[in-house]
Amino acid sequence: MNFFEEIEFKNWNELKTFFGDKNSSWCFRGQSNYNWKLTTSMDRVEIPFQDLKNYKKEFESYMIRDFKRHTEFHYDNPYLTSTDFQIISLLQHHGAPTRLLDFTQSPYIASFFAIDNCYKECAIYAINYMELLSSTRLLFKNQLDDNSDEINGYKFSGNMSANNVFDKLVLGERQFQFVELVQPFSYFERLVKQQGVFLCQGDLKIDFESNLYSNYLIALENGFSPMYKIKIPSKWRMEILKDLNRMNINNGTLFPGLDGHFKSLKNTFDFSVSDRKEHLTKDYFK
Template sequence: MKTTVLTSWSQFMNLTSELDGWAFRGQQKADWLLESSLSRYLRAYIEDRQAWRSREERAIRIFRRKAHNFLVHTDLLENDLRCLALMQHHGAPTRLLDFTKSPFVAAFFALERAVDDAAVFALNTPALWNNRAYPKENAKLTRDVIDPRIQGNLDRFFFCNTNSVIWFGEPTEMDDRIVAQSGTFVVPGIIDRSVQEILDGYAADEELLHKIVIPSSLRVEAMKWLYRMNLTNASLFPGLDGLARSIALELEIVWSGMSVG
Protein backbone atom coordinates (compact mmCIF):
# COMPACT_ATOMS: atom_id res chain seq x y z
CA MET A 1 0.00 0.00 0.00
CA LYS A 2 1.36 3.37 -1.01
CA THR A 3 1.16 6.19 1.53
CA THR A 4 1.19 9.92 0.78
CA VAL A 5 1.54 12.46 3.57
CA LEU A 6 0.02 15.73 2.39
CA THR A 7 1.82 19.03 2.64
CA SER A 8 -1.13 21.11 1.38
CA TRP A 9 -4.87 20.79 0.82
CA SER A 10 -4.42 21.50 -2.88
CA GLN A 11 -2.25 18.39 -3.05
CA PHE A 12 -5.23 16.34 -1.86
CA MET A 13 -7.44 17.78 -4.60
CA ASN A 14 -4.82 17.12 -7.27
CA LEU A 15 -4.04 13.61 -6.08
CA THR A 16 -7.64 12.43 -5.79
CA SER A 17 -8.49 13.85 -9.21
CA GLU A 18 -6.05 11.29 -10.64
CA LEU A 19 -7.87 8.40 -8.92
CA ASP A 20 -10.80 8.42 -11.31
CA GLY A 21 -13.58 6.02 -10.32
CA TRP A 22 -11.92 4.92 -7.08
CA ALA A 23 -13.79 4.69 -3.76
CA PHE A 24 -12.71 6.50 -0.60
CA ARG A 25 -13.00 6.10 3.16
CA GLY A 26 -12.08 8.69 5.76
CA GLN A 27 -10.78 7.73 9.20
CA GLN A 28 -10.13 10.26 11.94
CA LYS A 29 -6.91 8.62 13.11
CA ALA A 30 -4.22 7.95 10.53
CA ASP A 31 -2.87 4.92 12.40
CA TRP A 32 -6.20 3.05 12.49
CA LEU A 33 -6.35 -0.14 10.46
CA LEU A 34 -8.76 -0.25 7.54
CA GLU A 35 -11.32 -2.55 9.13
CA SER A 36 -15.01 -2.70 9.92
CA SER A 37 -16.70 -1.58 13.12
CA LEU A 38 -17.45 -5.25 13.80
CA SER A 39 -13.79 -6.24 13.56
CA ARG A 40 -12.75 -3.34 15.78
CA TYR A 41 -15.41 -4.20 18.37
CA LEU A 42 -14.64 -7.91 18.45
CA ARG A 43 -10.91 -7.29 18.70
CA ALA A 44 -11.48 -5.02 21.69
CA TYR A 45 -13.90 -7.21 23.63
CA ILE A 46 -13.81 -10.83 22.40
CA GLU A 47 -10.37 -12.43 22.75
CA ASP A 48 -11.32 -15.80 21.25
CA ARG A 49 -11.25 -15.21 17.49
CA GLN A 50 -12.75 -18.65 16.92
CA ALA A 51 -15.95 -17.27 18.46
CA TRP A 52 -16.17 -14.26 16.15
CA ARG A 53 -18.20 -16.04 13.48
CA SER A 54 -20.87 -17.25 15.93
CA ARG A 55 -21.05 -13.84 17.63
CA GLU A 56 -21.68 -12.13 14.30
CA GLU A 57 -24.37 -14.64 13.36
CA ARG A 58 -26.07 -14.18 16.75
CA ALA A 59 -26.05 -10.38 16.44
CA ILE A 60 -27.75 -10.52 13.03
CA ARG A 61 -30.28 -13.07 14.28
CA ILE A 62 -31.22 -10.88 17.28
CA PHE A 63 -31.58 -7.80 15.08
CA ARG A 64 -33.86 -9.66 12.69
CA ARG A 65 -36.04 -10.96 15.52
CA LYS A 66 -36.60 -7.52 17.05
CA ALA A 67 -36.23 -4.86 14.34
CA HIS A 68 -39.67 -5.55 12.83
CA ASN A 69 -41.17 -3.61 15.74
CA PHE A 70 -39.75 -0.39 14.30
CA LEU A 71 -40.11 -0.95 10.55
CA VAL A 72 -42.89 -0.24 8.11
CA HIS A 73 -41.33 -2.46 5.45
CA THR A 74 -40.13 -5.63 7.18
CA ASP A 75 -38.98 -7.12 3.87
CA LEU A 76 -35.74 -5.17 4.46
CA LEU A 77 -34.83 -7.87 6.96
CA GLU A 78 -35.21 -10.73 4.51
CA ASN A 79 -32.34 -9.86 2.16
CA ASP A 80 -28.96 -10.39 3.82
CA LEU A 81 -27.14 -7.34 2.44
CA ARG A 82 -30.10 -4.99 2.95
CA CYS A 83 -30.38 -6.22 6.53
CA LEU A 84 -26.68 -5.52 7.18
CA ALA A 85 -27.00 -2.10 5.55
CA LEU A 86 -29.97 -1.32 7.83
CA MET A 87 -27.99 -2.41 10.88
CA GLN A 88 -25.05 -0.24 9.77
CA HIS A 89 -27.34 2.72 9.12
CA HIS A 90 -28.57 2.64 12.71
CA GLY A 91 -25.22 2.12 14.42
CA ALA A 92 -24.82 -1.63 14.88
CA PRO A 93 -21.32 -3.08 14.41
CA THR A 94 -21.27 -4.96 11.08
CA ARG A 95 -18.66 -6.26 8.68
CA LEU A 96 -19.56 -3.53 6.18
CA LEU A 97 -17.13 -0.65 5.68
CA ASP A 98 -18.65 2.63 4.55
CA PHE A 99 -16.90 4.04 1.48
CA THR A 100 -17.90 6.88 -0.83
CA LYS A 101 -17.30 7.73 -4.45
CA SER A 102 -16.42 11.27 -3.37
CA PRO A 103 -12.95 11.93 -1.92
CA PHE A 104 -14.34 15.11 -0.37
CA VAL A 105 -17.07 13.28 1.53
CA ALA A 106 -14.37 10.90 2.78
CA ALA A 107 -12.21 13.87 3.82
CA PHE A 108 -15.15 15.35 5.75
CA PHE A 109 -15.63 12.14 7.75
CA ALA A 110 -11.88 11.93 8.36
CA LEU A 111 -11.52 15.50 9.58
CA GLU A 112 -14.83 16.41 11.21
CA ARG A 113 -13.84 15.29 14.73
CA ALA A 114 -10.13 14.68 14.17
CA VAL A 115 -7.65 16.05 16.70
CA ASP A 116 -4.62 14.22 15.29
CA ASP A 117 -3.46 13.30 11.81
CA ALA A 118 -6.31 11.72 9.84
CA ALA A 119 -6.37 9.56 6.73
CA VAL A 120 -8.36 8.91 3.59
CA PHE A 121 -8.00 5.47 2.04
CA ALA A 122 -8.51 5.19 -1.72
CA LEU A 123 -9.54 1.80 -3.12
CA ASN A 124 -9.01 0.92 -6.78
CA THR A 125 -12.56 -0.22 -7.44
CA PRO A 126 -12.18 -0.13 -11.26
CA ALA A 127 -9.51 -2.86 -11.01
CA LEU A 128 -11.76 -4.98 -8.79
CA TRP A 129 -14.81 -4.33 -10.96
CA ASN A 130 -13.04 -5.45 -14.14
CA ASN A 131 -11.29 -8.40 -12.46
CA ARG A 132 -7.86 -6.95 -13.11
CA ALA A 133 -7.29 -7.81 -9.45
CA TYR A 134 -8.29 -11.18 -8.01
CA PRO A 135 -7.51 -13.34 -4.95
CA LYS A 136 -4.44 -15.50 -5.45
CA GLU A 137 -5.89 -18.28 -3.32
CA ASN A 138 -8.90 -18.71 -5.58
CA ALA A 139 -9.06 -16.67 -8.77
CA LYS A 140 -12.55 -18.01 -9.45
CA LEU A 141 -13.97 -15.92 -6.61
CA THR A 142 -14.64 -12.92 -8.83
CA ARG A 143 -16.80 -9.97 -7.84
CA ASP A 144 -19.79 -11.35 -9.75
CA VAL A 145 -19.47 -14.83 -8.22
CA ILE A 146 -19.39 -13.63 -4.61
CA ASP A 147 -21.94 -10.81 -5.05
CA PRO A 148 -23.67 -10.60 -1.63
CA ARG A 149 -26.78 -9.09 -3.20
CA ILE A 150 -27.53 -12.63 -4.39
CA GLN A 151 -29.42 -14.29 -1.57
CA GLY A 152 -27.31 -16.97 0.10
CA ASN A 153 -23.95 -15.56 -0.98
CA LEU A 154 -23.23 -13.85 2.33
CA ASP A 155 -23.55 -17.24 4.02
CA ARG A 156 -21.63 -19.02 1.29
CA PHE A 157 -18.68 -16.65 0.85
CA PHE A 158 -18.60 -14.22 3.80
CA PHE A 159 -20.16 -15.43 7.05
CA CYS A 160 -18.09 -18.63 6.84
CA ASN A 161 -15.09 -16.33 7.43
CA THR A 162 -12.73 -18.45 5.31
CA ASN A 163 -12.48 -16.60 1.98
CA SER A 164 -9.82 -13.90 1.78
CA VAL A 165 -11.83 -11.68 -0.58
CA ILE A 166 -13.49 -8.29 -0.64
CA TRP A 167 -16.56 -7.10 -2.54
CA PHE A 168 -17.76 -3.55 -3.03
CA GLY A 169 -21.11 -2.15 -4.08
CA GLU A 170 -24.51 -1.07 -2.83
CA PRO A 171 -27.80 -2.83 -2.06
CA THR A 172 -30.19 -2.84 -4.99
CA GLU A 173 -32.40 -0.32 -3.15
CA MET A 174 -30.38 2.56 -1.66
CA ASP A 175 -31.51 4.60 1.34
CA ASP A 176 -31.30 8.38 1.58
CA ARG A 177 -27.93 8.38 3.35
CA ILE A 178 -26.24 6.27 0.70
CA VAL A 179 -27.59 8.63 -1.95
CA ALA A 180 -26.58 11.80 -0.07
CA GLN A 181 -23.09 10.50 0.65
CA SER A 182 -22.46 8.90 -2.78
CA GLY A 183 -21.96 5.84 -0.64
CA THR A 184 -20.87 2.30 -1.33
CA PHE A 185 -19.91 -0.61 0.89
CA VAL A 186 -16.83 -2.78 1.08
CA VAL A 187 -17.55 -6.27 2.39
CA PRO A 188 -14.57 -8.34 3.61
CA GLY A 189 -14.70 -12.12 3.51
CA ILE A 190 -12.61 -12.42 6.68
CA ILE A 191 -13.27 -10.21 9.70
CA ASP A 192 -10.06 -10.94 11.60
CA ARG A 193 -7.92 -9.39 8.87
CA SER A 194 -7.82 -5.77 7.77
CA VAL A 195 -8.68 -4.79 4.21
CA GLN A 196 -4.98 -4.06 3.69
CA GLU A 197 -4.08 -7.64 4.65
CA ILE A 198 -6.75 -9.12 2.39
CA LEU A 199 -5.63 -7.04 -0.58
CA ASP A 200 -2.03 -8.15 0.01
CA GLY A 201 -3.28 -11.56 -1.12
CA TYR A 202 -4.59 -10.24 -4.43
CA ALA A 203 -2.81 -10.53 -7.75
CA ALA A 204 -2.70 -7.22 -9.60
CA ASP A 205 -0.39 -5.26 -11.90
CA GLU A 206 -1.53 -1.94 -10.46
CA GLU A 207 -1.94 -0.20 -7.13
CA LEU A 208 -5.04 -1.33 -5.23
CA LEU A 209 -4.92 0.80 -2.11
CA HIS A 210 -3.54 4.26 -1.43
CA LYS A 211 -3.43 5.85 2.01
CA ILE A 212 -3.54 9.63 2.10
CA VAL A 213 -2.50 11.08 5.47
CA ILE A 214 -3.95 14.52 6.25
CA PRO A 215 -1.84 16.22 8.94
CA SER A 216 -3.76 17.98 11.68
CA SER A 217 -2.15 21.26 10.57
CA LEU A 218 -4.29 21.16 7.39
CA ARG A 219 -7.61 20.55 9.14
CA VAL A 220 -8.82 24.17 9.42
CA GLU A 221 -8.18 24.97 5.77
CA ALA A 222 -9.67 21.68 4.60
CA MET A 223 -12.84 22.04 6.67
CA LYS A 224 -13.42 25.53 5.29
CA TRP A 225 -13.11 24.18 1.75
CA LEU A 226 -15.54 21.36 2.53
CA TYR A 227 -17.98 23.80 4.13
CA ARG A 228 -17.93 25.88 0.93
CA MET A 229 -18.81 22.69 -0.94
CA ASN A 230 -21.85 22.25 1.36
CA LEU A 231 -20.36 19.13 2.91
CA THR A 232 -21.78 19.11 6.41
CA ASN A 233 -23.68 16.64 8.55
CA ALA A 234 -26.86 18.46 7.51
CA SER A 235 -26.29 17.60 3.84
CA LEU A 236 -24.84 14.12 4.42
CA PHE A 237 -27.42 12.92 6.95
CA PRO A 238 -30.82 14.15 5.71
CA GLY A 239 -33.15 14.99 8.58
CA LEU A 240 -33.19 16.71 11.95
CA ASP A 241 -30.43 14.52 13.41
CA GLY A 242 -28.05 15.58 10.64
CA LEU A 243 -28.93 19.23 11.09
CA ALA A 244 -28.30 19.01 14.84
CA ARG A 245 -24.97 17.29 14.30
CA SER A 246 -23.97 19.98 11.81
CA ILE A 247 -24.23 22.72 14.43
CA ALA A 248 -20.90 21.68 15.93
CA LEU A 249 -19.13 22.82 12.75
CA GLU A 250 -20.97 26.14 12.89
CA LEU A 251 -19.08 26.79 16.12
CA GLU A 252 -15.85 26.71 14.08
CA ILE A 253 -16.67 28.31 10.75
CA VAL A 254 -16.66 32.10 10.97
CA TRP A 255 -15.81 34.14 7.88
CA SER A 256 -13.65 37.15 8.60
CA GLY A 257 -15.44 40.46 8.16
CA MET A 258 -18.86 38.82 7.93
CA SER A 259 -21.72 38.13 10.26
CA VAL A 260 -23.08 34.69 9.40
CA GLY A 261 -25.94 32.51 10.56
Protein backbone atom coordinates in the same frame (compact mmCIF):
# COMPACT_ATOMS: atom_id res chain seq x y z
CA MET B 1 1.77 -5.15 7.49
CA ASN B 2 1.80 -1.95 5.44
CA PHE B 3 1.06 -2.36 1.76
CA PHE B 4 -0.42 1.08 1.13
CA GLU B 5 1.48 3.69 -0.84
CA GLU B 6 1.72 6.58 1.61
CA ILE B 7 1.67 10.02 0.02
CA GLU B 8 1.59 13.66 1.13
CA PHE B 9 0.75 16.90 -0.63
CA LYS B 10 1.97 20.47 -0.24
CA ASN B 11 -1.49 21.95 0.19
CA TRP B 12 -5.24 21.32 -0.10
CA ASN B 13 -5.41 22.51 -3.71
CA GLU B 14 -2.71 20.01 -4.73
CA LEU B 15 -4.69 17.23 -3.05
CA LYS B 16 -7.84 18.31 -4.91
CA THR B 17 -5.91 18.01 -8.17
CA PHE B 18 -5.02 14.43 -7.20
CA PHE B 19 -8.71 13.74 -6.57
CA GLY B 20 -9.60 15.24 -9.94
CA ASP B 21 -7.27 12.84 -11.71
CA LYS B 22 -9.12 9.81 -10.30
CA ASN B 23 -12.02 8.44 -12.33
CA SER B 24 -15.29 7.02 -10.97
CA SER B 25 -13.70 3.62 -10.29
CA TRP B 26 -12.23 4.81 -7.00
CA CYS B 27 -13.65 4.76 -3.50
CA PHE B 28 -12.38 6.59 -0.44
CA ARG B 29 -12.43 6.49 3.35
CA GLY B 30 -11.46 9.26 5.75
CA GLN B 31 -10.13 8.56 9.25
CA SER B 32 -9.39 11.28 11.80
CA ASN B 33 -6.22 9.60 13.11
CA TYR B 34 -3.45 8.77 10.64
CA ASN B 35 -2.17 5.91 12.80
CA TRP B 36 -5.45 3.98 12.74
CA LYS B 37 -5.55 0.88 10.57
CA LEU B 38 -8.52 -0.03 8.41
CA THR B 39 -10.62 -2.06 10.82
CA THR B 40 -14.26 -3.07 10.80
CA SER B 41 -16.41 -2.81 13.91
CA MET B 42 -16.31 -6.62 14.10
CA ASP B 43 -12.48 -6.46 14.10
CA ARG B 44 -12.66 -4.24 17.16
CA VAL B 45 -14.55 -6.87 19.17
CA GLU B 46 -11.79 -8.63 21.10
CA ILE B 47 -11.99 -12.42 21.49
CA PRO B 48 -9.46 -13.37 24.20
CA PHE B 49 -9.60 -17.14 23.77
CA GLN B 50 -8.29 -19.08 20.77
CA ASP B 51 -11.02 -21.72 21.01
CA LEU B 52 -13.60 -18.98 20.38
CA LYS B 53 -12.09 -17.98 17.01
CA ASN B 54 -15.36 -18.76 15.20
CA TYR B 55 -17.46 -16.87 17.74
CA LYS B 56 -17.65 -13.71 15.62
CA LYS B 57 -19.25 -15.62 12.77
CA GLU B 58 -21.67 -17.31 15.16
CA PHE B 59 -22.56 -13.97 16.71
CA GLU B 60 -23.12 -12.49 13.23
CA SER B 61 -25.74 -15.18 12.59
CA TYR B 62 -27.31 -14.41 15.96
CA MET B 63 -27.55 -10.68 15.14
CA ILE B 64 -29.31 -11.41 11.85
CA ARG B 65 -31.88 -13.59 13.65
CA ASP B 66 -32.31 -11.01 16.39
CA PHE B 67 -32.82 -8.24 13.82
CA LYS B 68 -35.58 -10.24 12.13
CA ARG B 69 -37.33 -10.74 15.48
CA HIS B 70 -37.22 -7.15 16.69
CA THR B 71 -37.55 -4.87 13.66
CA GLU B 72 -40.73 -6.10 11.99
CA PHE B 73 -42.61 -2.86 12.70
CA HIS B 74 -39.77 -0.40 12.09
CA TYR B 75 -39.39 -0.60 8.31
CA ASP B 76 -42.22 0.07 5.85
CA ASN B 77 -40.08 -0.88 2.86
CA PRO B 78 -39.94 -4.71 2.76
CA TYR B 79 -36.93 -4.63 0.41
CA LEU B 80 -34.76 -3.10 3.15
CA THR B 81 -35.01 -6.32 5.18
CA SER B 82 -35.63 -8.84 2.40
CA THR B 83 -32.21 -10.56 2.56
CA ASP B 84 -29.51 -11.26 5.10
CA PHE B 85 -27.17 -8.94 3.19
CA GLN B 86 -29.70 -6.09 3.44
CA ILE B 87 -29.98 -6.78 7.16
CA ILE B 88 -26.20 -6.67 7.65
CA SER B 89 -26.18 -3.31 5.83
CA LEU B 90 -28.78 -2.01 8.30
CA LEU B 91 -26.87 -3.47 11.24
CA GLN B 92 -23.87 -1.46 10.05
CA HIS B 93 -26.05 1.63 9.70
CA HIS B 94 -27.32 1.30 13.27
CA GLY B 95 -23.91 0.71 14.83
CA ALA B 96 -23.85 -3.04 15.41
CA PRO B 97 -20.52 -4.84 14.87
CA THR B 98 -20.29 -6.12 11.28
CA ARG B 99 -17.74 -7.22 8.68
CA LEU B 100 -18.52 -4.13 6.56
CA LEU B 101 -16.37 -1.00 6.35
CA ASP B 102 -17.86 2.32 5.19
CA PHE B 103 -16.32 3.91 2.10
CA THR B 104 -17.64 6.62 -0.19
CA GLN B 105 -17.39 7.32 -3.89
CA SER B 106 -16.72 10.99 -3.11
CA PRO B 107 -13.16 11.98 -2.13
CA TYR B 108 -14.59 15.20 -0.68
CA ILE B 109 -16.99 13.40 1.64
CA ALA B 110 -14.07 11.21 2.73
CA SER B 111 -12.08 14.42 3.33
CA PHE B 112 -14.84 15.69 5.61
CA PHE B 113 -14.85 12.53 7.72
CA ALA B 114 -11.06 12.67 7.95
CA ILE B 115 -10.63 16.33 8.89
CA ASP B 116 -13.75 17.18 10.92
CA ASN B 117 -12.37 15.74 14.17
CA CYS B 118 -8.67 15.80 13.27
CA TYR B 119 -6.34 17.43 15.76
CA LYS B 120 -2.96 16.10 14.59
CA GLU B 121 -2.76 14.16 11.33
CA CYS B 122 -5.55 12.31 9.56
CA ALA B 123 -5.75 9.92 6.61
CA ILE B 124 -7.73 9.31 3.46
CA TYR B 125 -7.58 5.83 1.95
CA ALA B 126 -8.12 5.53 -1.81
CA ILE B 127 -8.77 2.17 -3.50
CA ASN B 128 -9.67 1.43 -7.10
CA TYR B 129 -12.72 -0.75 -6.51
CA MET B 130 -12.94 -2.00 -10.11
CA GLU B 131 -9.43 -3.40 -9.78
CA LEU B 132 -10.37 -4.70 -6.33
CA LEU B 133 -13.23 -6.57 -8.02
CA SER B 134 -10.84 -7.94 -10.64
CA SER B 135 -8.38 -9.11 -7.98
CA THR B 136 -11.17 -10.94 -6.12
CA ARG B 137 -12.28 -12.67 -9.31
CA LEU B 138 -8.70 -13.72 -10.07
CA LEU B 139 -8.26 -14.88 -6.48
CA PHE B 140 -11.24 -17.22 -6.71
CA LYS B 141 -10.41 -18.32 -10.24
CA ASN B 142 -6.71 -19.08 -9.77
CA GLN B 143 -6.25 -19.92 -6.08
CA LEU B 144 -9.52 -20.75 -4.32
CA ASP B 145 -11.53 -22.51 -7.03
CA ASP B 146 -12.58 -25.98 -5.85
CA ASN B 147 -15.69 -26.31 -8.01
CA SER B 148 -17.92 -25.92 -4.94
CA ASP B 149 -21.43 -24.47 -5.20
CA GLU B 150 -20.56 -21.23 -3.40
CA ILE B 151 -17.51 -20.47 -5.56
CA ASN B 152 -19.24 -21.52 -8.78
CA GLY B 153 -22.14 -19.22 -7.91
CA TYR B 154 -19.75 -16.29 -7.61
CA LYS B 155 -17.80 -17.19 -10.76
CA PHE B 156 -20.96 -17.38 -12.86
CA SER B 157 -22.57 -14.21 -11.51
CA GLY B 158 -19.43 -12.13 -10.88
CA ASN B 159 -21.43 -10.18 -8.32
CA MET B 160 -20.67 -10.58 -4.64
CA SER B 161 -23.71 -8.46 -3.75
CA ALA B 162 -26.15 -10.91 -5.33
CA ASN B 163 -28.29 -12.37 -2.55
CA ASN B 164 -27.57 -16.05 -3.13
CA VAL B 165 -23.85 -15.38 -3.70
CA PHE B 166 -23.39 -13.30 -0.54
CA ASP B 167 -25.36 -15.76 1.58
CA LYS B 168 -23.31 -18.76 0.40
CA LEU B 169 -19.86 -17.27 -0.11
CA VAL B 170 -19.71 -14.71 2.71
CA LEU B 171 -22.22 -16.00 5.27
CA GLY B 172 -21.71 -19.71 4.58
CA GLU B 173 -19.82 -22.21 6.74
CA ARG B 174 -16.46 -21.69 5.03
CA GLN B 175 -14.49 -18.46 5.27
CA PHE B 176 -12.30 -17.09 2.49
CA GLN B 177 -9.67 -14.36 2.78
CA PHE B 178 -10.57 -11.43 0.50
CA VAL B 179 -12.11 -7.96 0.47
CA GLU B 180 -14.78 -6.92 -2.00
CA LEU B 181 -16.99 -3.90 -2.63
CA VAL B 182 -20.65 -4.70 -1.97
CA GLN B 183 -23.79 -2.60 -2.36
CA PRO B 184 -27.27 -3.41 -1.04
CA PHE B 185 -30.14 -3.51 -3.52
CA SER B 186 -32.21 -1.05 -1.47
CA TYR B 187 -30.45 2.05 -0.15
CA PHE B 188 -31.34 3.93 3.01
CA GLU B 189 -31.19 7.71 3.18
CA ARG B 190 -27.82 8.17 4.87
CA LEU B 191 -26.10 5.85 2.41
CA VAL B 192 -27.45 7.96 -0.46
CA LYS B 193 -26.44 11.26 1.14
CA GLN B 194 -22.90 10.03 1.79
CA GLN B 195 -22.53 8.32 -1.62
CA GLY B 196 -21.69 5.30 0.48
CA VAL B 197 -20.45 1.85 -0.46
CA PHE B 198 -19.21 -1.00 1.71
CA LEU B 199 -16.00 -2.99 1.58
CA CYS B 200 -16.63 -6.45 2.99
CA GLN B 201 -14.05 -8.76 4.58
CA GLY B 202 -14.41 -12.44 3.83
CA ASP B 203 -12.77 -14.08 6.85
CA LEU B 204 -13.75 -12.93 10.35
CA LYS B 205 -10.95 -14.93 12.00
CA ILE B 206 -8.42 -12.35 10.72
CA ASP B 207 -8.69 -8.58 10.51
CA PHE B 208 -9.74 -6.46 7.54
CA GLU B 209 -6.24 -5.53 6.35
CA SER B 210 -5.09 -9.17 6.50
CA ASN B 211 -8.03 -10.03 4.23
CA LEU B 212 -7.16 -7.12 1.94
CA TYR B 213 -3.57 -8.35 1.68
CA SER B 214 -4.82 -11.31 -0.40
CA ASN B 215 -6.18 -8.82 -2.94
CA TYR B 216 -2.98 -6.79 -2.77
CA LEU B 217 -0.82 -9.74 -3.78
CA ILE B 218 -3.02 -10.38 -6.83
CA ALA B 219 -2.95 -6.66 -7.68
CA LEU B 220 0.84 -6.65 -7.45
CA GLU B 221 1.13 -9.59 -9.85
CA ASN B 222 -1.14 -7.92 -12.40
CA GLY B 223 0.18 -4.35 -12.31
CA PHE B 224 -2.95 -2.80 -10.79
CA SER B 225 -3.03 0.69 -9.28
CA PRO B 226 -1.57 1.20 -5.80
CA MET B 227 -3.81 1.47 -2.77
CA TYR B 228 -3.12 4.94 -1.38
CA LYS B 229 -2.96 6.29 2.15
CA ILE B 230 -2.92 10.10 2.08
CA LYS B 231 -1.63 12.11 5.05
CA ILE B 232 -3.39 15.39 5.86
CA PRO B 233 -2.11 17.76 8.59
CA SER B 234 -4.60 19.24 11.04
CA LYS B 235 -3.45 22.79 10.17
CA TRP B 236 -5.49 22.48 6.95
CA ARG B 237 -8.66 21.73 8.93
CA MET B 238 -10.42 25.07 8.77
CA GLU B 239 -9.53 25.69 5.11
CA ILE B 240 -10.83 22.26 4.10
CA LEU B 241 -14.02 22.47 6.17
CA LYS B 242 -14.86 25.91 4.74
CA ASP B 243 -14.23 24.69 1.20
CA LEU B 244 -16.34 21.56 1.74
CA ASN B 245 -19.12 23.64 3.26
CA ARG B 246 -19.24 25.67 0.03
CA MET B 247 -19.71 22.32 -1.74
CA ASN B 248 -22.65 21.65 0.62
CA ILE B 249 -20.72 18.93 2.45
CA ASN B 250 -21.24 19.20 6.20
CA ASN B 251 -22.85 17.32 9.07
CA GLY B 252 -26.26 18.71 8.18
CA THR B 253 -26.22 17.29 4.65
CA LEU B 254 -24.41 14.02 5.43
CA PHE B 255 -26.55 13.09 8.45
CA PRO B 256 -30.21 13.82 7.66
CA GLY B 257 -32.34 14.93 10.60
CA LEU B 258 -31.97 17.17 13.62
CA ASP B 259 -28.85 15.47 14.97
CA GLY B 260 -26.89 16.28 11.82
CA HIS B 261 -28.24 19.81 11.67
CA PHE B 262 -27.37 20.68 15.25
CA LYS B 263 -23.97 19.01 14.96
CA SER B 264 -23.27 21.22 11.94
CA LEU B 265 -23.80 24.31 14.11
CA LYS B 266 -20.48 23.65 15.82
CA ASN B 267 -18.65 24.07 12.51
CA THR B 268 -20.75 27.15 11.72
CA PHE B 269 -19.58 28.62 15.03
CA ASP B 270 -15.96 27.69 14.25
CA PHE B 271 -16.23 29.38 10.83
CA SER B 272 -17.60 32.53 12.46
CA VAL B 273 -14.77 32.67 15.01
CA SER B 274 -12.17 32.04 12.29
CA ASP B 275 -13.61 34.78 10.06
CA ARG B 276 -13.70 37.30 12.91
CA LYS B 277 -10.12 36.46 13.86
CA GLU B 278 -9.00 36.92 10.26
CA HIS B 279 -10.85 40.24 10.05
CA LEU B 280 -9.32 41.54 13.30
CA THR B 281 -5.76 40.62 12.34
CA LYS B 282 -5.85 42.33 8.95
CA ASP B 283 -4.32 45.75 8.69
CA TYR B 284 -6.57 47.64 6.27
CA PHE B 285 -4.43 50.81 6.43
CA LYS B 286 -1.32 49.32 4.82
